[in-house]
Amino acid sequence: MEIVTACWNEPIEGNPMWTFHQKMKSLASTLSGWSKMQFGDIYAKVTEFEERVKVAEDNLIQSNTEKHREELHGINAEYSRYMKLEDSIIKQKTQLQWFKEGDGNSNNSMH
Template sequence: MNKLLKDFKEFISNVCRNAVVQGWSAFVVKEKLRLLKSELKVWNKKVFGSLDQELEVISENVLNIDLEGEEVSLSLEKINLRQSLLEEWWKFSKLKDNLLFQKSKCRWLKQGDANTKFFHACIRSRRSRNQILGLSVDGHWCEDVSMLSEWVTNHFRNQFSESSVRRPRLDGVTFSMLSEVQQIMLCAEFSEDEIKAVVWSCVRDKSPEPADFNFTFFQDF
């Protein structure tokens, strides 16, 4: 498994290194990830093939050894072979479980209703409660749209219009001010360390989109 992980890392490095993409940095990263995704599909079929077929073949080989052991005593070589086959079976079984988990997660994110019926009902109820059918204007109930529009416009125009009044002067009052260093920090661009800290703080099995690379990929590779 360690060798497989090492080969996988080398494969990713080679694909990203050999991919020739021109443009600004974010575009280059996006295109390289898109190319890597297509290459990973080929790599998966080449290295793993069909997990179900691999598990079936290993199970048959273990069964044949067990049947042979019921008739005659197994040699040390056969016993070691059976042990290695079981280790392979568990390895592929874990890979299949991880794959099924990822597929089910993507399917739920894309197709699952996520209680949307309940939340849509809440939204409709809230819109109904917030709907204004009429207003009391000068003590009279009014539902005429044009009159309501004119009254609301005049009301807020009066509320936000400024009258000429003398404002108090603040001579001698001191306010806290940002230092020059703090001003520079506010206007500075994000540093690579800041971006890396944010990415590394994300949950590893989360991803920006359902079919996208998760943060485990970015943190490990």
């Protein structure tokens, strides 16, 4: 919230619509950078955790200990978290594409 507030409070000159548009562009860019710092590349993280799960599963198969079970459980929890983030991103991108195509289709049908 602090990032959004700080970004939104930056002074921008111009008419209200121009100001709003510029603040939205700045906010989108700022939040994109924040997301990369906070989460990194989600797709790379999912791939990384897939590999970590395989290694942890192999460790558990070779030595069925409490430590290896806990390790696998922890890695699976993180893997699940990144899978949900990736799924959420894909859904948002799909919705955005659908809106863009829908707008394009409705504009074409009016001509």
